[in-house]
Amino acid sequence: MKLSRPARRAWLVVHVVAAASWLGLTLGLLALGITAATTGSAVTVEAAVRAMKLFADWLLLPVAFLTLVSGLVLALGTQWGLARHRWVYAKFWVTLATTTATVLALRPGVNSAVAAVAAGGPLPDAGEVLFGPIVSLSAYVFMTVISVLKPWGLTRRGRRLRATSTRTPAGTTAPTRRTA
Numbered sequence: 001m002k003l004s005r006p007a008r009r010a011w012l013v014v015h016v017v018a019a020a021s022w023l024g025l026t027l028g029l030l031a032l033g034i035t036a037a038t039t040g041s042a043v044t045v046e047a048a049v050r051a052m053k054l055f056a057d058w059l060l061l062p063v064a065f066l067t068l069v070s071g072l073v074l075a076l077g078t079q080w081g082l083a084r085h086r087w088v089y090a091k092f093w094v095t096l097a098t099t100t101a102t103v104l105a106l107r108p109g110v111n112s113a114v115a116a117v118a119a120g121g122p123l124p125d126a127g128e129v130l131f132g133p134i135v136s137l138s139a140y141v142f143m144t145v146i147s148v149l150k151p152w153g154l155t156r157r158g159r160r161l162r163a164t165s166t167r168t169p170a171g172t173t174a175p176t177r178r179t180a
Contacts (some may be wrong), residue, residue: 003077011077015070021063023140028108029055030133036113037126046122049113052129056107064099071095084158087146098139106132 003011029052036048071091075082083089109128116124123129154162 001071001077008074008078011070011073014109015067017073018063018066018070019140019143022060022067023144025055025060026065026136026140029060030130030137033126033129033133035121036123036129042117043123045119049110049117049123049129054112056102056110060102060106064095064102066096068099075122081158081161083155084161085099085150086152086155087150089155090146090152091143094139094143098136101135106136142161154167 032048032052032055036045036052038044039048047137072082074080074094075088081086082092113123113125113128116122
């Protein structure tokens with residue numbers, strides 16, 4: 001089912017805003033993680049990791065899921081399709097992987113850092129508060145680049161669907177119009 005033009009535009013706005021929010025939250029988490037890892041003040045470390053916990057618990061997952069869902073709606077409701085173009089397929093899998101990593105790695109790492117610091121101890125491992133945001137930021141920049149450049153062309157399924165859609169009833173191939 002294809003989305004109408006107003007619906008496609010609305011979903012596109014939702015997707016771009018959610019993705020930009022996810023990128024911004026990740027930059028904020030990285031800034032807080034760097035602060036926690038490099039400061040000498042126990043109070044600043046605790047404030048930074050507690051702020052990271054707020055971001056991770058209340059903002060990051062809803063924004064990640066909104067990005068994933070809006071991306072799926074756009075992929076399935078437009079000519080791009082989910083498995084027709086390699087760049088769309090790559091974005092889907094990277095988004096799914098980063099969402100899963102947020103749930104299984106980033107949040108537990110931040111939670112353990114908060115627990116350790118709240119108990120009066122030092123930050124146990126700077127990697128717990130830095131690794132997740134660095135990996136996430138790299139993934140989001142990669143997805144932004146491929147969204148703009150749209151590299152790699154059609155998948156095997158996309159080529160097959162394009163070939164079937166350009167056949168005329170007489171069995172000949174109709175001229176195809178290449179769009180950017």
